Amino acid sequence: MDVMEFFQQSTGRWRSQRTTHHLAFRRAEAGESEIQVEALPADHPKIVEICQLHQVDPARAIGGAFVSWKGAMGWDRDDDNHEGSTVFALIPDAEQPRQGTLLRERGYAEIVPVAGQYHMDDENALVLTTEYETMSSVERFWFPNPSLRMRTSTVKRFGGFTTATFCTEFRVADATDTSSASEQTPKTAETKYFSFLGW
Incomplete structure (x- = not known):
C-alpha cells in the first residue's frame, strides 16, 4: 500500500473513540468523534490551494484529503468547540515515494498551517512526524x-x-454515502465528541 492508497481507503465516515493520557497529571480522558474523509486527486483546487499556501509547486503533489469532524472530550468546558475541517497535500520524495512531506492547512497540536514528514512503514502503517x-x-x-x-x-x-x-x-459509511458527519448523533449521551487530529 502506498500513501495515496491509504488515504483512499480512509475515505468515508468514521466514528472514533479515543483515550488521551495526560502523563504529567497521571490521568486519562475519554472522548468520541465523527469524522468525514474525502480523498482528493492531485489536480483538485483544494490541493493546489494548500500547495500555494506553503509555496510548493502543485505539480509535485500526488493528491491528498479533505477531512471534517465534530467532537469533544470528557474534560471540556461548555464553551469548548471541537469542530472543523482541514486539507492535506502529499509531496513524495523523488527517490523514495513511500515517504515525503505532508502539507496541512492546520496542525494537530497547533492550529496553524504546518508541514510534517510522512512515511509508510513495513506494516503499511502511515507515520506522521511534525515539529511545531x-x-x-x-x-x-x-x-x-x-x-x-x-x-x-x-x-x-x-x-x-x-x-x-x-x-x-x-x-x-463508505465513500458512496454523502451524509454529513455533523448530521450524526452519538449514541452515548454522556460522551461528547472530540476533534480528529486535523485529520
Whole structure:
C-alpha cells in the first residue's frame, strides 16, 4: 500500500473513540468523534490551494484529503468547540515515494498551517512526524481491516508536558454515502465528541 492508497481507503465516515493520557497529571480522558474523509486527486483546487499556501509547486503533489469532524472530550468546558475541517497535500520524495512531506492547512497540536514528514512503514502503517514552534508530535495510523482503523499519537511540549492518545475508529459509511458527519448523533449521551487530529 502506498500513501495515496491509504488515504483512499480512509475515505468515508468514521466514528472514533479515543483515550488521551495526560502523563504529567497521571490521568486519562475519554472522548468520541465523527469524522468525514474525502480523498482528493492531485489536480483538485483544494490541493493546489494548500500547495500555494506553503509555496510548493502543485505539480509535485500526488493528491491528498479533505477531512471534517465534530467532537469533544470528557474534560471540556461548555464553551469548548471541537469542530472543523482541514486539507492535506502529499509531496513524495523523488527517490523514495513511500515517504515525503505532508502539507496541512492546520496542525494537530497547533492550529496553524504546518508541514510534517510522512512515511509508510513495513506494516503499511502511515507515520506522521511534525515539529511545531513549541512542541512536536508523532502519529501512526493502520488498518486491522478495511472498516477498522487504529491510531496512536504522542505530543511533547518543550516545557516537558506530554500526552499520549490511542484511538479506535470504526467505519460507519463508505465513500458512496454523502451524509454529513455533523448530521450524526452519538449514541452515548454522556460522551461528547472530540476533534480528529486535523485529520
